[in-house]
Amino acid sequence: MTAPSRTGPGPRRVRRERLGRLRSRSAPYALIAPFFLLFGAFGLFPLVATAWTSLFRVELTAPEAREWVGLHNYARLLHDEFFWNALFNTAAIGVLATVPQLLLALGVAHLLDVRLRARLAFRVVALAPYATSVAAATLVFALLFGRDQGMVNWALGLAGIAPVDWQNGPWASKVAVASIVIWRWTGYNALIYLAAMQTVPRELYEAAALDGASRWRQFLHVTLPGLRPALLFTVLVSTIGATQLFGEPMLFGSGAGASGGADHQYQTLGLYLYEQGWVNLHLGRAAAIAWAMLLILAVVFGAARLLRPVLRGRGV
Structure with missing residues (x-):
């Protein structure tokens, strides 16, 4: 008699097939796991730890000695004139820097879009300020905006305008700090x-030209609608950057440090956070300021998202 033939696959083959299916299903998760591990360690954990710290009265010199205060650090901000001053300065410098910066970036991008000689060289020059160190750029601008020997006041004197105290003036200092941001980020946004x-x-463009549209109308009705995603991205990134502004105002004033001038005239939220946490050593207050900055951004972007349908209905 002959032995019965096997009709199904052997157990080893079944195991290999199961392992193969398991590997094919788990491979995507294994590939993205490093990102989530790094994000959890350096993004999510500090965020949660900062929120937890903001609920305590804790000093940087003795972080283990904590006293539960709940939302007291947040309630204190509502009556803190320095916090509101920093918030106003942040918003003012943000508007003074973001609006001209994006408008200039649009103009530079439009010029680079036409057929020019040495276009690559112009693009490298446009990106050079972005690659410059914040400290180096700020120190150079501090010299340019010097009250007695600065080149800006020298140029104003040639035009018959009295010298401006750029570092101590309430609005002049904001304009000076905003000019550093404009110089550094215009080229970056222009390339985007x-x-x-x-x-x-x-x-x-060819269809618009055949219809008799001028270059300006082509820019308004063809170029700008095509740039809408890029415009939204740059506005988003510029707003976040303005809220976190730190290096430029920190280094602009000679010896002012985290105070943002003698009268806190250009102290931003980032500087106020640093002053509370690393100068005054109030770690709980600094954590509350950090989360207040996050909540402010969430409110701003939430309001913008709610207004989008209204603006679209009006054709904006």
């Missing part, structure tokens, strides 16, 4: 706009 401009189909 340039990349977005080059994705707009050229057929749209």
